[in-house]
Structures are given as C-alpha cells and as structure tokens.
Amino acid sequence: MKKISINFRTVDDDQNIVNRGFSFGKRGSKIFYAFIALFSVASVSAVAHYMSLVSTVAHNSYLENENSTLKKRMRNFKEKIEKIDKNLKIVNKFEKKLKSFSNLDTEVLNEPYFSEKEIDQLQAKLESPLRPSVKEKIIRDDDFEKFDSHLDNFEQSSLELKNELKALSTIYTDKRMLFHSLPTLFPTLGWITSFYGKRKNPVTKRTRLHSGLDIGAAYGAPILAAADGVVVYSGTFSAMGKTVQLDHGYGIQTFYAHAQKLLVRSGERVKRGQIIARVGSTGHSTGPHLHYEVRINGVPADPYYFLIEQ
Numbered sequence: 487m488k489k490i491s492i493n494f495r496t497v498d499d500d501q502n503i504v505n506r507g508f509s510f511g512k513r514g515s516k517i518f519y520a521f522i523a524l525f526s527v528a529s530v531s532a533v534a535h536y537m538s539l540v541s542t543v544a545h546n547s548y549l550e551n552e553n554s555t556l557k558k559r560m561r562n563f564k565e566k567i568e569k570i571d572k573n574l575k576i577v578n579k580f581e582k583k584l585k586s587f588s589n590l591d592t593e594v595l596n597e598p599y600f601s602e603k604e605i606d607q608l609q610a611k612l613e614s615p616l617r618p619s620v621k622e623k624i625i626r627d628d629d630f631e632k633f634d635s636h637l638d639n640f641e642q643s644s645l646e647l648k649n650e651l652k653a654l655s656t657i658y659t660d661k662r663m664l665f666h667s668l669p670t671l672f673p674t675l676g677w678i679t680s681f682y683g684k685r686k687n688p689v690t691k692r693t694r695l696h697s698g699l700d701i702g703a704a705y706g707a708p709i710l711a712a713a714d715g716v717v718v719y720s721g722t723f724s725a726m727g728k729t730v731q732l733d734h735g736y737g738i739q740t741f742y743a744h745a746q747k748l749l750v751r752s753g754e755r756v757k758r759g760q761i762i763a764r765v766g767s768t769g770h771s772t773g774p775h776l777h778y779e780v781r782i783n784g785v786p787a788d789p790y791y792f793l794i795e796q
Contacts, residue, residue, distance in 0.1 A: 570641050577647055667734040669712035670794045671758055673742060674765055674776050676703030682788040697786035698741065698779035705774045707765040709742050711756045712778075712792075720748050726777060727769025730762050740789075743777040744769050 680700035686693050711732060718739070719731035726743035730750060733739050746766020756762055767774045780789040 566638070566641050573641070573645055573647075664736060666714045666758060667736050667738055669734065669738065669740045669780050669789065669792050671710060671712045672793055673712050673740075673778050674701055674703050674709050675707050676701040676765070676776065678702075678790075679775060682786075682790060695786070698777055699789050701776045701778060703765040703774060703776060705765060705767075706746060707774075708761045709745060709763040709765060709776055711758055711760045711762050712740050712780075713738070713758050715740070715756055717750045717752050717754045717756060717762070720750055720752050720754075723769065725770045727771065728763070728766065729769075732756065732762075737783040739781045739784075741777070741779040741781070743779075744771045744775060746774075 678699055679702040685696045713734045715732035715734040718733045723729045728745040728748050729743045731741050742763055744767055745763035747764040750762045765774055765776050778789055780787050
C-alpha cells in the first residue's frame with residue numbers, strides 16, 4: 487500500500503505563507519482507509535435511518551389524517567343513527583296507538599334495513615389495522631359513501647313514516663273520540679214498547695211525533711250512558727219526570743226520562759255503560775219504562791239507527 491502525504495499552507499504571525507504537511511506510513515494508511523470506510527458506512531446507515539424515520543413520520547401523519555376522517559364520519563353516522571332511532575321510537579309509539587284502533591301488519595318495521603353480510607363487511611373494513619392500497623381506499627370510500635347514502639335514505643324514510651303515522655294517529659284518535667261519542671249502547675235491560683215516529687200519545691190521546699224510544703223495564707233497572715259524555719242536566723222536567731241529559735260532543739246529546747232515581751250530577755263526566763239512573767215511572771207515564779232520546783244539534787233523531795250494542 488502506498489504512503490499517504492497530506493500538504494497544506496498556513497500563515498504565520500509575520501503574515502508569511504508556510505508550507506506544512508504530514509504523511510502516513512503503510513500502517514497509518516491502512517488505519518486511515520479503514521476510518522474512511524467506517525465513516526462512509528456510518529453515513530449511509532445514518533441517511534438510511536433518517537429516510538426510514540421520514541417515511542414513518544409520513545405514514546403516521548397519513549394514519550392520523552385517515553383516523554381523523556374516520557372519526558368525523560363515524561360521528562356523522564352516529565348522529566344520523568340517533569335521529570333514526572329517535573324517529574323509530576316515535577313510530578313505535580304511534581304504531582302502538584294505531585294497533586289499538588286497527589289490526590295493522592307491522593312486520594315491515596321489524597325487518598333489518600341492512601343484511602347481516604353488509605354489516606359484517608363494513609365492520610371488517612372499519613376494524614382493519616392495515617394501511618389500504620389506493621384501490622382499497624377508493625373501495626372503502628365508495629362503501630362509506632354508499633353507507634352514508636343508505637343512512638340518508640333511511641333517515642328520510644323514517645321521518646316520512648313518522649309523519650304519516652302521526653297524521654294517521656290524529657285521524658284515528660279523532661275517529662275514536664267520535665266513535666265513543668256515538669250513542670251505540672242499548673241504555674237499559676228491557677224491550678222496546680214504542681218506536682220513534684208519529685203515534686197517539688197514551689196520556690193525551692193526541693197524535694204527534696214520538697221523539698225517542700220507550701223501553702219497558704222493571705222498576706229500579708239500571709239506566710246506562712249510551713256513550714261517553716258530560717252531564718248537562720240532572721233533575722225533573724214536568725212531563726218527562728226525573729231526567730238525565732248528556733252531551734257527547736259533535737252536537738250529539740241523549741235524554742233519559744221517567745227515571746225513579748238519578749245517580750249523577752250536572753258537570754259530571756260519564757263513561758259508556760256507566761249507571762246514571764234507575765228505571766221508574768215519574769212524569770207523564772203509564773208504567774215503569776225509559777223514554778230515551780237522541781238529538782243531533784238539537785234536532786230529534788231515531789235512536790234505533792245508532793244502536794249496535796244491546
């Protein structure tokens with residue numbers, strides 16, 4: 487191995503240029519070359535390590551950005567699912583109300599919107615710890631977009647269903663109130679002795695409109711409210727004797743006359759089938775019976791057409 491000489495120039499205190507240098511023998515040359523080789527290897531290793539760190543930092547930054555994006559999407563999904571869940575709870579509430587009015591088929595509400603396979607596939611993609619390739623990322627983003635679109639559609643459908651059921655519930659509630667206001671219940675235990683229409687009055691012997699039904703019954707037989715309502719009068723009319731007058735709303739009123747005993751007071755709320763009086767023969771009467779009338783907006787109507795529960 488050749489001898490290595492290193493020469494250089496310096497300036498002394500008197501500003502004179504001085505040539506200086508030193509040289510290595512064979513052994514020194516070997517040491518010098520070994521040092522150079524070791525330094526080169528160390529430099530290459532340091533550069534490689536630095537590049538690895540740069541790549542790791544870039545990868546971590548990518549993962550942080552992706553995780554941040556996923557968190558935002560999951561928060562968005564959570565909010566939408568909570569809205570859907572809220573709507574479905576309201577739907578379930580209305581469904582229970584409607585179920586009491588009609589026999590609705592509710593199987594469609596119990597069917598899952600997404601298949602188990604779709605849910606498993608999406609969950610597997612969400613839980614994957616591996617960095618996706620560009621193609622996989624495009625597929626994942628596409629899946630998220632589809633899932634987001636499904637949620638939007640489902641949220642809109644649940645909202646529309648909630649509004650429709652709410653409207654139906656309002657209609658059925660009103661219909662139910664109307665039904666409970668209709669005097670459909672036969673008001674006492676007995677038999678009809680005189681129907682609605684023109685007849686000769688058994689007391690005055692004059693022919694005139696008989697504005698209700700006469701129902702023969704035993705003394706003290708219970709007189710029942712034909713529908714839900716409010717007592718607007720409980721007292722004595724001259725010809726009708728002891729009488730109860732009920733207001734059922736919707737312009738419908740019922741009268742129960744010739745009673746022996748009155749069991750309700752004015753202003754009291756009564757339910758269909760509640761005992762409000764006892765059969766008697768007060769007022770202009772030839773025997774124990776109930777004179778029963780239905781009036782619509784003050785005009786007498788045939789009570790027989792309303793009776794469906796006897």
